[in-house]
Amino acid sequence: MLPVIPLAALFLAAFVLPLIALVAISLFRTPQFAELSLAQYLRFFSDPFSIKVLTDTLWLGTEVALATLVLAYPLALVYAASGQLMRTLITFLIMLPLLTSTVVRTFAWIVLLGRDGIINTAMLSLGLWQAPARLLYTWEGMVLALTQIQLPLMALPVINSLLRLDGNLTRAAEGLGASRARVFITIILPLTLPGAIAGWLLVFAAAATAFITQTLVGGGRIILMPSYIYQQAVGVQDWPFSAALSLIFTLAVTGIVFAIGALSRRYVRGVDAA
Amino acid sequence: MQRSLIDRAYSGIIGAITGFGMLLLLAPTLVVLIISFTGGITLKFPPPSWSLRWYVELLQSQEIVEPALTSLKVAAAATILSAVLGGAAALGLARSRLKIARVLDALFMSPMVLPAMAFGLSLLLVFNLLGIRLSAATLVLGHAIICVPFVIRMVSASVQQLNPVLITCSLSLGASRWYTFRRVTLPLIRRGIVASCFVAFLTSFDNVPVSLFLADARSEVLPIKLWAILEGSLDVRVAAVSGVIVLLTLAGLVCAEIFGGVSRQIGSR
Numbered sequence: 351m352l353p354v355i356p357l358a359a360l361f362l363a364a365f366v367l368p369l370i371a372l373v374a375i376s377l378f379r380t381p382q383f384a385e386l387s388l389a390q391y392l393r394f395f396s397d398p399f400s401i402k403v404l405t406d407t408l409w410l411g412t413e414v415a416l417a418t419l420v421l422a423y424p425l426a427l428v429y430a431a432s433g434q435l436m437r438t439l440i441t442f443l444i445m446l447p448l449l450t451s452t453v454v455r456t457f458a459w460i461v462l463l464g465r466d467g468i469i470n471t472a473m474l475s476l477g478l479w480q481a482p483a484r485l486l487y488t489w490e491g492m493v494l495a496l497t498q499i500q501l502p503l504m505a506l507p508v509i510n511s512l513l514r515l516d517g518n519l520t521r522a523a524e525g526l527g528a529s530r531a532r533v534f535i536t537i538i539l540p541l542t543l544p545g546a547i548a549g550w551l552l553v554f555a556a557a558a559t560a561f562i563t564q565t566l567v568g569g570g571r572i573i574l575m576p577s578y579i580y581q582q583a584v585g586v587q588d589w590p591f592s593a594a595l596s597l598i599f600t601l602a603v604t605g606i607v608f609a610i611g612a613l614s615r616r617y618v619r620g621v622d623a624a
Numbered sequence: 625m626q627r628s629l630i631d632r633a634y635s636g637i638i639g640a641i642t643g644f645g646m647l648l649l650l651a652p653t654l655v656v657l658i659i660s661f662t663g664g665i666t667l668k669f670p671p672p673s674w675s676l677r678w679y680v681e682l683l684q685s686q687e688i689v690e691p692a693l694t695s696l697k698v699a700a701a702a703t704i705l706s707a708v709l710g711g712a713a714a715l716g717l718a719r720s721r722l723k724i725a726r727v728l729d730a731l732f733m734s735p736m737v738l739p740a741m742a743f744g745l746s747l748l749l750v751f752n753l754l755g756i757r758l759s760a761a762t763l764v765l766g767h768a769i770i771c772v773p774f775v776i777r778m779v780s781a782s783v784q785q786l787n788p789v790l791i792t793c794s795l796s797l798g799a800s801r802w803y804t805f806r807r808v809t810l811p812l813i814r815r816g817i818v819a820s821c822f823v824a825f826l827t828s829f830d831n832v833p834v835s836l837f838l839a840d841a842r843s844e845v846l847p848i849k850l851w852a853i854l855e856g857s858l859d860v861r862v863a864a865v866s867g868v869i870v871l872l873t874l875a876g877l878v879c880a881e882i883f884g885g886v887s888r889q890i891g892s893r
Contacts (some may be wrong), residue, residue, distance in 0.1 A: 351720055352710035354728060357772065361731055364765050368746035369738075375749055421648070424641035443649040443786045450653055451830045454866040459651030460858060461659055466668040468655060498648050505645075531634040559739045562832050562847070566854050575742050580836060583745050594748065596742035604737055620677050621666060 371592040376593035383590070390594035400578075400595075408602060409574040410493070411558035413551045417497040418504035422549065426509040426542075427534075429478035448502040456563045460486060463567065487569030494592045495567045503556060504549035511545025512538070551607045558603055575599045653870060659860075660867035678864040685861060686884050688849060692742035692865070695846040697759060699828040702767035707821050709768075710775030715809070716781040717776075721826070729776070736773040741767070748837040757838040768832040771824035782816025814883075822880040827874070 373603050379385040394400045399536035425602040429440045447455055473479040479524075485491045515538065521622045568574070579599065583592035632668060655669060663673030715733060717725045731866040735743060747766050749757060801855065810817075835845045846865070853859050 351716055353716035354725075355714035355722075357709040357732065358728055362766075362773075365735065365743070365769050366731075366746065368743070368750040371750045372742065372746035373755060381678050388632075421641060421645040425645045426640040427638055428642045440646070447649055449826065449877060451826075451847065451866075451869050451873075452831075452832060452878065453847045453854075454656060455652060455868050457638075457850070457854065457862050457866055458656045461655055461667045461669060462652060463864070466666060466669055466856065467783065468669040471669060475787055497890060498652060499646070501835055502809070529630045529634065534634070554739075555739070559833070561741060561742065561836070561878055576833070579741055579745065583748070583837070588750060592745060594705065596739070596745050600739050600742045602718075603739055607737070614792070 370536050372593050372597065375590055376597055379592040381588050381590060388592050389453055391598070393591065394594060394598060396561040398574050403573055403575055403578050404563060406483070406572075407599070408497070408606070409560050410574065411603075412441065414496045414500055414557035415504070415553040417493065418501045419508075419550065421497070422504040422508045422546075423502055423539075424466050426512045427538075430512045430515075434582040444502045444505050447499060451561050452499070455499045456495065456566050459491070459498070459567050463491045463495070472571050486567065487571065489572060491563065491569070492572065499555045499560070499563060500556050503552040504546075507545040507548040507552070508542060509545075511542040511548075515541055518529060528555075544614055544618050545609060551586060551610060555607055556605055613616075627851050630795075648651070656863055656866045657870060660863035662860065662863070665860065667860060667863070678860050679867070682861050682864040682868070684877060687864060688846075688861065691844045691846045691849040694760065694843055695829055698763050698843070698845060700827040701826050702771055703821050703824045705764065705768040708773050708825050709819065710820070711817060713780050714776050714779035715783060715813075718780055733773045740770060741836070744834040744837035747834070751838075758843075760837055760843040761785045763835060763838045763843055766838050767828040767831055770831060770834055771827050771829075774823045774827060775820040779813060779816045780821035781796035782813035786812050795886045811852070818883045822876065846861045848882075852892055 375383070376390055377386050377388070379387045379389040425440065425444075429437055432440070460467075464470070465482050465484075465486075467485070469485060470479070470482040474482065519537050520533050523537055524530070529534070542613070558574075559576055561580065564572070564574050565577050575595070577598075579592050579595045582588050583593060587594075657669060659669055659671060660678060661674050661676065662668070662671030663675035663677065664671055710732070712726070717729050725815060744766065747760075747762070751762055757760065790808055790812070791804055795801070796807045799807070830847060831845075832847050832851065835848050839845050839848055850862055850865060
């Protein structure tokens with residue numbers, strides 16, 4: 351256990367202590383640290399704007415997770431059915447956004463979605479749109495960008511669980527006359543659900559907390575929890591409220607992640623027992 | 625007949641979505657690379673003409689080069705700190721059956737679960753309460769904590785694959801503990817260490833939520849600088865920076881692949 355001590359000490363000083371301080375500071379009534387109370391939390395939950403910011407943020411995570419799910423399954427099915435060359439290509443394509451910096455990925459979407467961007471140019475020259483559409487600084491644009499940026503987090507666990515699937519099951523179903531769509535819905539989907547849920551949790555948490563993409567592609571008019579915390583902490587310097595905001599946000603995200611994780615483990619036990 | 629029709633429709637849909645997904649994965653990176661060579665002054669795509677002017681301009685932009693150097697230094701320091709302390713801890717935890725080992729393991733992994741903004745803010749609050757001035761050192765500290773989970777997970781995975789008999793052999797043949805560590809343990813877990821250093825470096829270099837709160841005016845890092853630039857205007861120099869980052873990351877990946885088989889490590893994460 352001796353080699354563990356330095357890291358344990360570092361975590362105590364620079365991780366545990368700060369989190370305790372965060373909780374403590376959120377319990378002060380005024381930014382001048384006067385009077386202990388739950389005032390900051392009451393302020394949050396009695397303010398419709400704050401609650402909408404939270405629900406919007408959680409909904410964004412959900413939407414992006416669903417979108418990546420729809421894209422990841424076909425990708426995984428093709429991966430599992432392909433030879434080495436195609437597999438290497440897909441792996442490379444998945445790793446590419448995972449390894450390029452967040453700001454670069456977000457910047458790419460600014461280029462794609464802009465007024466003179468590739469989507470507007472293509473649609474105009476094809477004659478499908480009469481005037482350039484406003485894509486940047488919209489909710490839809492933000493969901494699209496985040497879907498691409500977070501897709502690897504969904505694709506990797508789905509591919510992994512699909513590769514572990516016993517091929518005899520699908521072959522047996524096909525041999526008994528089931529269509530491939532039916533095989534997918536009745537066999538592949540239920541048995542790879544744990545992988546999909548693992549991916550869902552990663553994407554949900556990553557999309558909900560993606561400060562850079564939210565502020566640059568969503569723009570200043572869409573306020574979500576990360577920018578709300580930043581604004582209250584750095585802009586207004588209201589530390590008790592920003593501390594309460596971060597704790598509420600943390601509990602909401604990790605609470606959902608743990609609840610779904612627990613449900614998923616129960617489901618897996620059910621599948622194994624059956 | 626009817627079934628083959630359904631099968632064909634199913635394959636068609638799967639193929640179409642896969643094609644779209646692969647295009648979606650590739651297009652943004654490709655577009656950034658292409659647009660960084662534009663001769664124009666806007667982000668218009670396709671570029672009206674070609675040139676290297678934005679790369680030249682980038683090299684002359686002290687306000688971007690300096691944060692880039694700061695980012696490289698901070699990432700290097702955070703990688704070394706998290707790899708040494710995290711690697712040692714992973715080795716210590718792997719051999720321990722104590723209950724406290726499980727608790728510590730969960731603690732070391734928890735920065736991954738916690739939204740990094742909450743952690744960044746909490747560190748800022750503590751530094752302020754204790755009267756510690758923000759500097760490159762406080763930034764490195766915050767980044768190292770964020771990098772530790774990757775080190776712990778990847779090094780533990782390598783340690784678990786290590787056959788303990790090899791260590792017992794070395795010790796019983798008269799090698800000292802230090803010699804055994806240097807000549808047996810370390811070479812066998814090298815892949816895990818290289819991969820975790822690679823991921824830790826990228827994590828720190830790319831980190832925004834912690835730097836957002838901990839970077840002071842003198843230690844501004846690249847992602848924050850780029851974010852600030854893009855909030856104000858759509859600057860083409862950012863395309864050139866992106867081009868450089870993409871190429872350096874690919875070069876780093878090739879190096880790490882040669883020394884440690886990184887893609888397998890990340891893929892199995």
